[in-house]
Amino acid sequence: MSIDSREGIRSAARVVVKVGSSSISGANAGRIAPLVDAIAAAHARGCEVVLVSSGAIATGMPYLQLDARPTDLATQQAAASVGQNLLIFRYQDSLDRYDIVAGQVLLTAGDLENATPRSNARRAMDRLLDLRILPIVNENDTVATHEIRFGDNDRLAALVAQLLDADVLVLLSDVDALYTRPPQEPGAEPLVDVAYGDELEGFVFGSVGAAGVGTGGASTKVSAARLAAEGGTAVLVTSTALVDQALNGAPVGTFFAPAPADPAPADPAPADPMTALS
Numbered sequence: 030m031s032i033d034s035r036e037g038i039r040s041a042a043r044v045v046v047k048v049g050s051s052s053i054s055g056a057n058a059g060r061i062a063p064l065v066d067a068i069a070a071a072h073a074r075g076c077e078v079v080l081v082s083s084g085a086i087a088t089g090m091p092y093l094q095l096d097a098r099p100t101d102l103a104t105q106q107a108a109a110s111v112g113q114n115l116l117i118f119r120y121q122d123s124l125d126r127y128d129i130v131a132g133q134v135l136l137t138a139g140d141l142e143n144a145t146p147r148s149n150a151r152r153a154m155d156r157l158l159d160l161r162i163l164p165i166v167n168e169n170d171t172v173a174t175h176e177i178r179f180g181d182n183d184r185l186a187a188l189v190a191q192l193l194d195a196d197v198l199v200l201l202s203d204v205d206a207l208y209t210r211p212p213q214e215p216g217a218e219p220l221v222d223v224a225y226g227d228e229l230e231g232f233v234f235g236s237v238g239a240a241g242v243g244t245g246g247a248s249t250k251v252s253a254a255r256l257a258a259e260g261g262t263a264v265l266v267t268s269t270a271l272v273d274q275a276l277n278g279a280p281v282g283t284f285f286a287p288a289p290a291d292p293a294p295a296d297p298a299p300a301d302p303m304t305a306l307s
């Protein structure tokens with residue numbers, strides 16, 4: 030199904046929702062519950078939802094007595110190992126209110142680049158969705174190194190949306206929409222609709238998020254949105270606080286139209302009646 034406007038999001042069959050570390054860890058861990066409320070509402074109307082959640086490293090930090098995101102790889106991997114477990118526990122605890130079961134899916138970039146693990150990942154997630162389980166995806170941070178990382182989870186979410194032929198990708202952050210320049214700067218205007226192929230020339234997208242524990246900013250959202258749109262997935266970029274409105278097709282955020290669906294193959298030309306008769 031091709032979703033050409035944000036109103037269409039409400040009737041999407043398959044949606045990927047991506048949430049960043051700063052929205053659901055530390056002082057914001059309490060925001061998991063309203064996020065789960067919105068996902069459960071979409072799930073209840075029959076929508077297949079996949080959650081791509083960052084936050085493993087940020088959630089693990091206090092358990093390793095770290096005040097700031099570690100800079101060395103081994104400590105990042107250790108923090109992710111501890112934090113991923115707690116993150117899934119917190120999601121499951123919240124999902125229990127709706128009798129929804131979570132399935133953890135940890136992927137490396139290599140898994141999506143190579144045919145066999147790629148089709149294994151697709152088959153497993155299709156089956157989880159058939160079983161009405163909520164797949165919660167993150168990068169497999171404990172084995173990922175700087176050289177082989179996806180880069181950021183916005184990109185991972187776009188690749189998952191492509192893998193699963195999702196109708197919609199919702200990219201959540203601390204900001205309600207993409208702006209023509211960093212939102213704190215004078216003259217910044219929200220971008221409402223982005224037509225497929227619009228290069229967004231002349232706009233300035235920042236590269237860092239607001240709160241310090243995440244890795245993405247507006248520029249990673251734009252790159253991920255383009256990647257998903259090329260694969261035929263509509264994209265909405267908005268804030269975690271507006272996820273319920275976003276999933277209901279309300280007029281929030283920045284909407285990226287997907288690549289037009291390939292036209293159905295034309296019927297073969299009718300046989301020339303004279304030739305047919307001869």
Ligand code: GLU
Nearest residue numbers: 083084085086181182244
């Ligand atoms: N996978 C990382 C984590 O869960 C975050 C990556 C990102 O935010 O882009 O901590």
